[in-house]
Amino acid sequence: KVADFEGRECLEAFLAQMRITYDTPTTDLANLPKEGPFITVSNHAYGALDGIILMHLVSEERPDLKVIVNYLLSRIRPLQNFFLPVNAFEKNVGSRSSIAGIRLAKESLQKGNPLGLFPAGEVSHIGPSGQVEDLPWHTAIVKFIMNAGVPVVPIYFEGHNSARFLRRAKIHPMLQTASLPAEVLNKKGRRLSVRVGAPISVAEQQRYTDYKELGDYLRARTYALIANIDNKDKYKEPEHAAPIAPPKYHELAVREIEQLPSRNCLFSINNFEAYFAPYSLIPNLMYEIGRKREESFRTVGEGTYQSLDLDTYDRNYHHLVLWDSEKKMIVGAYRIGMGAELMKRFGVMGFYNNTLFKFGPGFEPVLRQSLELGRAFISQEYRYETIPMMLLFKGLFHIMLRNEEYRYFIGPVSISSWYPKLYQSLIYKYIMEHHSTMEYHECIHSRTPFTPDFGLVNPDVLLRDIQTPEQLDRLLMRMSNRQYRLPYLVKRYLKLNSKVVLFNIDAGFNDSLDGFIVCDVPEIPKEELMMV
CATH class of the missing domain: 3.40.630.30 (Gcn5-related N-acetyltransferase (GNAT))
Known part of the structure; x- marks a missing residue:
């Protein structure tokens, strides 16, 4: 049983049981700093599965990884060593749970740990462009990154959830949330593509004095990684x-x-x-x-x-x-x-x-x-x-x-x-x-x-x-x-x-x-x- 394992072993057991694999070139993995604090920013293509793969990918070299998740996911006991709980469903970013989570995130970075973020805060759906994409990235998260003063590593997850999920998401957010477990199950046996970009240095981030411009740049660098998913036929x-x-x-x-x-x-x-x-x-x-x-x-x-x-x-x-x-x-x-x-x-x-x-x-x-x-x-x-x-x-x-x-x-x-x-x-x-x-x-x-x-x-x-x-x-x-x-x-x-x-x-x-x-x-x- 997956619940019998803890930490990275739990992640491996889950992926093995679901027969879910992912490809990430070794040259991409080399972009993850071997020591010192850094932040990863990722699109939220699938939901919980993104977090599972992110933790599995990064923790191989950096077992000290911490990931900000919502309150419900933070209750998964075998993975609690990875989690920093922040209530993403709370509309008020000044809520006690959010403030406490941000404080924990700062302390974790100060200890030299990497930190995984999904700045959209919820799973991707059909956007104004007619394509499946993240919601606008949270201002509070981008401001946090701007003040953190550490390298940022963009990570891109290719793909999106099923058409049924996307239809339900347009009807009501609660239908979207209720459909997420099924979206994990329907990925059984799938091979996914994940790409890791070059770290964005603190000096490069400091070119942006406006948090919106920095957020737009980090998002663009993340989505640009789709270009690195090769079409072998060409x-x-x-x-x-x-x-x-x-x-x-x-x-x-x-x-x-x-x-x-x-x-x-x-x-x-x-x-x-x-x-x-x-x-x-x-x-x-x-x-x-x-x-x-x-x-x-x-x-x-x-x-x-x-x-x-x-x-x-x-x-x-x-x-x-x-x-x-x-x-x-x-x-x-x-x-x-x-x-x-x-x-x-x-x-x-x-x-x-x-x-x-x-x-x-x-x-x-x-x-x-x-x-x-x-x-x-x-x-x-x-x-x-x-x-x-x-x-x-x-x-x-x-x-x-x-x-x-x-x-x-x-x-x-x-x-x-x-x-x-x-x-x-x-x-x-x-x-x-x-x-x-x-x-x-x-x-x-x-x-x-x-x-x-x-x-x-x-x-x-x-x-x-x-x-x-x-x-x-x-x-x-x-x-x-x-x-x-x-x-x-x-x-x-x-x-x-x-x-x-x-x-x-x-x-x-x-x-x-x-x-x-x-x-x-x-x-x-x-x-x-x-x-x-």
């Missing part, structure tokens, strides 16, 4: 995926590089050499470029899923190739369209980007002065090195200096479809608010527009203090437990003062999200030019 290769082509023509490719005229060599630094050449001079090397493109893009959830990433545009474009002269292999490459040449030969139809974004006549003057960039990659053998991408950018500027009739870099910068929709949406919102331009809106249109979706997260709350790409990068890393960050090329182009006109979903590139950038070279900050 990592599967599409059914039409072809095996990546095997290496061949290596000797012919090496010979093509060695026989290029000296004018095609942009620079040489140690064993790295940068070349700029049309397709016609490097047809065998292009096979290896197409192979390595596909290999590189697939590792981040992009790519064509053909055996080679080559298309008809490659034949009409030039190619910037970074070559390792010692290892005789491709380090990385860019595909570059010479705008004036493409306009003269093909008009706007000659631009690859016209397949993603519809260019109108008003954009033609810019196209004639543009180098169209795309298909940038670093070979897998060099993907952890920082120098190769810097050298590719150095090559871009060398090309621009050699062709003074050009003024702009244009092209797509992609965010993989592997990024959760919330993170894509936050990046989109930040860019459109800080790095967009209305100058070309009348002459460029997305062929497959992107619609952001923030779910139950208020994006304005999360992005309130985010003013730079580096700040957004750090926020994404904190929220995702370092699984996601601002893509390198996005960050790099933004630092060059590039403007993003609009976004498009690229169905031919595994549904990656593409932002169309326009970089006016005279507007690039001098310090960025000095770096290359």
Whole structure:
């Protein structure tokens, strides 16, 4: 019997008897401080089951955990060592039971114990958004957190109670309360997902002098953890995926590089050499470029899923190739369209980007002065090195200096479809608010527009203090437990003062999200030019 056990053993016996399990990555568990006081804040998805799982999850490393529960739950004798009783049903937060409970909570934190809180005070139900969510978090609890001066760890419980429960909750609160025991029983045999976020430091909390703003931020950080619940299917290769082509023509490719005229060599630094050449001079090397493109893009959830990433545009474009002269292999490459040449030969139809974004006549003057960039990659053998991408950018500027009739870099910068929709949406919102331009809106249109979706997260709350790409990068890393960050090329182009006109979903590139950038070279900050 469950009642025969006490403390954590009681929790384990209950979960075993109910055959209820939950998944929480070990990287998430590492977010729980091993010592010292902290507070957990959680959405109240199910009711009593949330508290049981919270106690089980945290107490494995921190058996000194205390959880604030209502008076009725505090009567469960085997778990009383975990409980700090506060009457959550009491409307008057100044009641004796509430005051006593808050005093006990302060004393517990002062002793160095962690404290578990469900700031809504009662189980989630259908909110104004039409989605199941917490009630507004209690002001008294948020004020308590603000004054506590300890790290706060957000914990998210995925899911919600049954439709029957949600209907009853709308009729009367007493019906909701009466239905809660049945909601525990109907979870029998279920596997639930629980995510633990990075601790929100005291310094980060102190950015908020208003308790409502702090409460909104803690709530947003909690609900944002839904993005970390992976949809495993998205990592599967599409059914039409072809095996990546095997290496061949290596000797012919090496010979093509060695026989290029000296004018095609942009620079040489140690064993790295940068070349700029049309397709016609490097047809065998292009096979290896197409192979390595596909290999590189697939590792981040992009790519064509053909055996080679080559298309008809490659034949009409030039190619910037970074070559390792010692290892005789491709380090990385860019595909570059010479705008004036493409306009003269093909008009706007000659631009690859016209397949993603519809260019109108008003954009033609810019196209004639543009180098169209795309298909940038670093070979897998060099993907952890920082120098190769810097050298590719150095090559871009060398090309621009050699062709003074050009003024702009244009092209797509992609965010993989592997990024959760919330993170894509936050990046989109930040860019459109800080790095967009209305100058070309009348002459460029997305062929497959992107619609952001923030779910139950208020994006304005999360992005309130985010003013730079580096700040957004750090926020994404904190929220995702370092699984996601601002893509390198996005960050790099933004630092060059590039403007993003609009976004498009690229169905031919595994549904990656593409932002169309326009970089006016005279507007690039001098310090960025000095770096290359």
